Amino acid sequence: MKISLKWLQKYFDEPLPSPEKISDALTFHAFEIEAVEGDMIDVKVLPNRAADCLSHRGLAKELSAILDVPLKEDPLRTLLPKFSGTDTLTVTIKDPQKCMRYIGAVVRGVKVGPSPLWLREALEAVGQRSINNIVDATNYVMLDIGQPLHAFDGRGLSGITVRDANDEEKMTILSGEEYALPKDVLLITDVGTGEALGIAGVKGGKRAEISDATTDIIVESANFDGTTVRRAAQVLKLFTDASLRFQNRPSPELAAYGMHGVLALITELAGGEVIGVVDEYPSPAMPLPAVSVSLAKINGVLGSSFAKGEVEDVFKRLGFEVRSEGDIFTVTPPFERTDIVISEDLVEEVGRIIGYDKVPSAELPSIEGSPDQARYHGIERMKDQLIEQGFTEVSTQSFAKNGDIMLANPLDKTKPALRTSLEENLREALEKGKQYAPLILLLNEKLKLFEIGTVFPREREHLELRMTERVAAWGEKAGIVDDLSKAKLEDHGKDYTPKRYVLGTYRPFSVYPFIVRDVALWVPKETKAGDIEVIIRANAGELAQKIYLFDTFEKPPSLEHAEGDGKKSFAFRMVLQSFEHTLLDAEANAVYDKVVSALQKTNASWVART
Incomplete structure (x- = not known):
């Protein structure tokens, strides 16, 4: 929530301290601060306080309590007059569980135009774009007290119906994009035509957009179910300031304060006459319990x-x-x-x-006994043994293509279930790992992975091992390892002593793909592989991330291949990779040619194999 110091100051008679001091006060007593830029403070309001603190008024109230400085005036403690009814507008709520309150006001004779300087500056100070005096008024009141509001062009509108979307219903929003609406999305619609005017709690529609030609408007101040709004925003990938506030469930009582505030501001900025207000409130909220x-x-x-x-x-x-x-x-x-x-x-x-x-420091009380960590230590010993056998531990997502528990709103549509086995994701990890194996493994080494993780719905931990060619065996059983019970984890490897290793030097890795080039030579029998490797390393350059011998072959003189008679072959692999760009074949070939040329110049008896 971005707030402006100048905006906050309107709530206090006493001058507020600097943005830095306000930031410190909020940090130590209420919320983290994301940024302080001049007069603007970006406050990280947590979900439990979003109902009241996603607003300047809410944060002013916090500062009032923290600094012990009274508010000049609290708009939410004002006694509100009752709304005057009207026959010019009807409001119908189809499901009161999804729309707890809907207040609609008819204002006629407004003049749409630019907002005054003070309003434009207030909105721009917190990152909002000024649109026109009507829309700016709704945004200002929302940012001021936290109640989302919307204004529709009132031409031809005699009533509002709040209902779920129909099958295959579509709507074009204010920014011009057309959306196909799922059935559980709540809509604001025209009672006459049935046409959608807006997605409840999320975004207004193009059909009733405020324009310079607008003279009559209908103002909306409502309270929508937080779960319904959140689902709509997620499924449509349409996240707005309004949806953020509604999904954190503000009180239905706030809607009345929002309506009174915005009507006063609209008539001040754009003129017009409030013809009447309809307040549809099927089940008024009870006061919060003591x-x-x-x-x-x-x-x-x-x-x-x-x-x-x-x-x-x-x-x-x-x-x-x-x-x-x-x-x-x-x-x-x-x-x-x-x-x-x-x-x-x-x-x-x-x-x-x-x-x-202000709370004095004190020592923590001593713990009677010690926690049972046998299971934890059993798992750790098992990991140590597997790693010594060449396995690498991985941690994959808990989502899968199939499972007993399906997700209502999966992040990945290809994996809509919670996993019942580790196998599916471990296989995927193995396939991905093969792509990078040349960088980390020798040619004949197998890529071996294991994972210990939770599966659903049993919520027990499994151990699975996977290698490039077969499923690893554990104990006497080949194939995917059985579930490990608590007893097995605790008993496993009690007499095991881990080996000691000297840690290698860690190096940064490149985000660009690598290319492999193999260099094979016929050389005299007495030639040592190390002598060849020295020449390769000296000429491969900085693109060579890894160089290793992967094959040795010796041909006896009896074979009829004169090229290799009495000689042996060494084959080296070069793994080439750039830290700056995707390597081209031409660059890799140039390294290969340079290395081969250097080898043949070093010793005329060294002949490259093609």
């Missing part, structure tokens, strides 16, 4: 010795209603603080607002 906590529990959990007055002051600074009897606090949070559910939530509020640095 939560109780004792002073003893607060100090016991935190390891603190806070006084009753200090704790009560924190609750009041946060805007909570608080009653106390003895050392028991009964706290009623405001409607926007949906994260306050249990007593531990109140303990956290006290700790973070006063400051965890």
